[in-house]
């Protein structure tokens with residue numbers, strides 16, 4: 562079994578709040594230089610920059626998992642991660658059907674740009690990506706799992722846009738593969754405060770919006786190889802796989 566430094570919550574320049582320096586090329590180069598083995602790309606309510614990061618990651622031997630940070634109707638942020646681009650495309654279609662239509666105001670919210678491998682802007686998205694989907698967190702979870710994805714509520718200890726801040730409790734019907742704690746949180750303190758069952762795995766990721774944040778926070782995944790199937794097994798702690806917040 563090997564140990565892989567994994568950060569599955571990273572924003573690119575496409576997120577309105579993502580720094581303009583967070584281009585796909587910069588992200589893979591920094592992630593690799595700073596010792597990450599596996600990264601997940603999770604822009605707010607869009608998946609449109611994932612494929613390029615995945616492609617560029619190959620040059621560095623970096624495993625890139627395509628994904629998204631969704632905002633449910635209750636304004637809970639949650640991560641969806643996918644094993645392949647067919648599933649990702651279908652998930653993008655789901656987002657397109659459900660994202661509230663609010664024009665983006667770049668001066669207020671920031672730019673939402675898709676860039677190419679050389680950091681040239683190739684598209685600007687007009688609809689505000691920080692808006693909510695008109696579906697419940699349970700419906701988002703269901704869609705991710707229908708597509709055989711991994712579903713992880715994001716930064717659960719934060720006072721805004723988290724499972725506990727928005728709902729006040731853990732919905733008993735919700736099937737999570739793990740819960741992500743925010744970057745400065747302590748695992749045991751969060752477990753105690755929210756009375757989280759030890760059967761539920763906690764992970765910690767950077768939620769990086771700026772180059773400086775990349776590589777500082779990660780979770781160690783102990784597994785055979787850096788694949789999607791192994792990630793899931795590690796989160797569920799199956800067959801001797803495990804995850805550990807360092």
Ligand SMILES: [Zn+2]
Pocket residue numbers: 630638715716722
């Ligand atoms: Zn978030």
Ligand SMILES: [Zn+2]
Pocket residue numbers: 570572630715768
């Ligand atoms: Zn985020």
